[in-house]
Amino acid sequence: MAAPGTRAAIVSRREQVAKSLKEVEAKRNGTKVTLELKIARAGLSWTRSQFYMISAVLALVVGAGAFVMTGGPLVAAGAVFAGGLGLPLWILTFLRKRRIAAFIKELPTAIDIITRGVRAGIPVGDCFRIISREAEEPIRTEFRLVVEAQTLGLSLGEALVKMYERVPVSDVNFFGIVISIQAKSGGNLSEALSNLSRVLRERKKMAGKIQAMSMEAKASGGIIAALPFVVATLTYLTSPDYISLLWRTDIGKLALLGSAIWMSIGVFTMKKMINFDV
Known part of the structure; x- marks a missing residue:
């Protein structure tokens, strides 16, 4: 039977973990998807004005092509609308999906690097810097942005919330929650990250089996x-x-x-x- 002091410590840790989870979820749910965020999720460095300029060029090109092929002003007007609004957003969506797929593919490897580094006594921040220099894209860019955010004064948990805004998938959410909880409540970070890496790899295997079936x-x-x-x-x-x-x-x-x-x-x-x- 556990001692009263041990039970109190367990209850206190559970309360801290629950509080940390509520704080992390509150930060994530309050994110507003702006045009700049959509561009960042696609991995592009465009500004709002550049996006509008590219949209206008696409509208003119598609509209002119439709008018030359059909000769109908209504068809050309519809093509201008589709080229100016639909096509740029479709491009952003396509690039976002491709970037997220590449990120999910490399994330377990990055987590394994952090796990081995923590077990070897390397600080978590240094592990992030190693990944930001040596990992594949887009993992390298995202971890570099996390390191830069910490340099500007953000905590690691807040920097990972920003990462989740740019890569809005459950894998990044799990990763950020694990890091945030371990930073606030303590515990064995290497074991938690190792379990997370194993879960992500098993999910990837299951997705492959479902796709094959x-x-x-x-x-x-x-x-x-x-x-x-x-x-x-x-x-x-x-x-x-x-x-x-x-x-x-x-x-x-x-x-x-x-x-x-x-x-x-x-x-x-x-x-x-x-x-x-x-």
Whole structure:
């Protein structure tokens, strides 16, 4: 049976951990996603004015290309809207996803470096500096920003909150929470980071297994989605007058619209069935 003093210490540590978790989550939930933050998440160094300038250039290029190809002012106006608003945001989203995937891939290795460094007696700050000099991108840049934030006076926990704002994934959240709790409540940091690294690697393995198991369903969905277009193309090449009724008559247009709706529902349903959060 534990002594009263030991039980009191355990209860006190649990209270400190709970308080630390609440503070960390409060800081993370209060983040507002601005345009500058979206650009930083994509790994770009653009300013707001540069983003607007690039958006204007893309709008002009896409609009001019659509006008030359179709000759319709309405189509060109829609292309200007899509090129000026949709395309730049799509580029940021694409770059953000690619950067996050690269970050998640290298994060367990960075955590292992910190774990071995702490066990060898190297301070956590020096471990971060080693990673900021020798790791792969984008890990190197993110840890360099953490080191620079500490140089400016932020605590390690606050600097990791900034990292989570730039890389908003659960892996970084777990990493920041572990560091923040250990800094405030004490404990074996190397053991906690080692467990976290193992968990992240197991999650990565599980995600790979799920992706491999869902490839058959993805292939089936792709074939089913492409089949109507293939059949329509072959029918148009062999009997153009027969299939042209679909876009020449009102009933045919309604049939195309209904088919597109039902096909979209089926594709999105299959996509939802084979997507899993690990």
